[in-house]
Amino acid sequence: MAQLSAMDVYNLLPKANCGACGCKTCMEFATKLVNREAKPEDCPKLDDESLEKLQELLAPPIKELTIGEGDREVIVGGDEVMFRHELSFFNPPPVFVTVYDDMKEDEIAGKTEEIQEFQVERVGEVLKLDGVAVVSRTGNPEKFARAVEIAVERSKDLAVALITTDPKVMEAGLDVFDERPLLYPATEDNIEDLAKLAADVDCPLGLHARDVEDLVPLVVEAQQYTDDLLLDPGTEFGSHDVVSTTDKLAEIRKAAIEEEFESFGYPTLVTTFPYAFLEDNHVKAARRESYLASACVLRYADLLIMDTVEPWALLPVLTQRQCVYTDPREPQEVEPGLYRIGDPDENSPVLVTTNFTLTYHCVAGDLESADVDCWLLVIDTGGLAVDVSVAGGQFTGEAVKEVIEETGIENNVEHRVLVIPGKAAAVKGDVEDATGWDVVIGTQDSSELPEFLEKEGLLRIDE
Ligand code: SF4
Incomplete structure (x- = not known):
């Protein structure tokens, strides 16, 4: 996709140079819009038709969407380029960490508090976790609802993901918490039910397939009900996990940005938490999660769901995220x-x-x-x-x-x-x-x- 120029945007502006948007000229405003430093709505002189055209023109090829509301809101997606130096990457991928409905209640509470309180200061910035993902392992709606209740009670500004393939269990979780949690995973077996449910409660929906091409029919079906989608092309567990997973993410990003393939114009989602159940050794599992998540921050995860709360395993991921999601156009400097x-x-x-x-x-x-x-x-x-x-x-x-x-x-x-x-x-x-x-x-x-x-x-x- 050709990079949008300020002139493309200027042609749709009123050209009145009135200054009401805070810019001296319409061309200055156009430049700000291209750099995503202003929004079309900031120009009060735009008529509805021009506003709509501008919003369409400026919409990034990877859809930007929100999970959660108020203090619990995170933004995912919204990128426009393959390489950071071409513009900048926007919206650092939120990191969610899991709790499970087969844990004891005090364990769910304790882990949620660890997720909430985790923070580390690096280069003058406090790095934190963004969400708690409640996973159903029992298949029991009451147990899942109780786990969601505890996770919400013990967190104050974490976004929430509800993870179950069973629509009935998902509904039980939504009965407890319906402030735009992420619903995941929608697969070929439950896509219709979960997509309808996501549309009814206005929640984003994560689609999961075993491979990139298998996502396409899921997207097509989900789009009949909702357009707030995230794509999980299947994390590969095995000797080539990092390479094959990042290749899949790159394939999706390339198709959306360079080939304008609309079915892939959504943020991606990577889960590393299954390592916790594939490895007997807790340290080994956390280390593998850390490798994979760190690599996927570089190419091209928009959301990560992990199991570990080990600081040594999370630090590389959060550090990588902090480095990649600085704006290369802005010098990184402090006041002399x-x-x-x-x-x-x-x-x-x-x-x-x-x-x-x-x-x-x-x-x-x-x-x-x-x-x-x-x-x-x-x-x-x-x-x-x-x-x-x-x-x-x-x-x-x-x-x-x-x-x-x-x-x-x-x-x-x-x-x-x-x-x-x-x-x-x-x-x-x-x-x-x-x-x-x-x-x-x-x-x-x-x-x-x-x-x-x-x-x-x-x-x-x-x-
Ligand atoms: S408010 Fe609109 S018309 Fe006025 S300078 Fe800004 S962009 Fe131009």
Whole structure:
């Protein structure tokens, strides 16, 4: 599919340049629409027909849809490109974790609370899980309804998925919770019943087939009732699981985006939780889930349903998601300036780093976790890391001098000693000449900084 241009969109706008949308010109608004930074409804001068045409033109080839409502809402799908550098990937895939109706009630409650409370901070962002998936293993409607009830009670902002092939069991779950849970799996055996049910209660429906081509008849049948669909082409368990599963997802994405095959214009869904029942060894199962889910975040899962709540197994998945779903058009940078780490005073060391987000958070995090009190001077390298900015000429003596003058750090400390990163050793002389400060070359890796500062007697600098 050819990439939409701002001119294609501009041709449908009123061209009044009135500014009511917050843009000075209609062309600026058109550019924002193409970049998904505005919505057609933001232009009050559009008539109904033009609005509808624009919405159609701007609709991504992979449908964007919601699961849950209010605090429990997550958005899935909505992508337009095969490769992130072509535009950006939108809507990071939500990660759901399972509980089962054959667990004891206190186990369901305990695991749901673990899912709800799981969080880890990385690069200044809190990474969390997004949903709880209640799986029927008993086939008993009352037991399933009770499991759903407990999972909903013990979570506050998790989206919900109801997992059973039996429409009667599904109805029992919906009697307890009907705020747009995901209903899954609709297969060739229950497609009509589940699609009708999904349409009646206005819930998204996950379709499951053993292979990509087997999804097509399911989509066609489901579309008679609902258009809020997710596609699961069958996760392969075995020696080639990662390759074959990601190949299937790529095939669906390619057909939807490059060949405009409408039956595949829906978000995809990957389940790794069956590993928990295929492997005797709990650690081995969690490890396999982690491999598969991490790979599928890259190519091209829009939703993941996992069993494990092991932090070491979830961390690679959530980290991968955080990395892939940043916008490549936006530099990843923090505000340059002076940052206090801990409770520094006039004898505390002054360290220098760059304003690349990852660099800043690694350095600050390593110093904070070791309880180091110091001043951190962050220079403006346009969001580039240390080695790149040294090579590119952004990390210079002049840049350090500028941040010293702008922040007034000279008034905060009595000494004149700067610790620069080990990877900036090449600019030591330049920094000394430009600033007049003594320069100490620090470590290659920020995790070694606390020990280095202590060993070199730099934790308190008395001059
Ligand atoms: S509100 Fe509409 S007509 Fe006015 S500048 Fe924006 S896009 Fe153009």
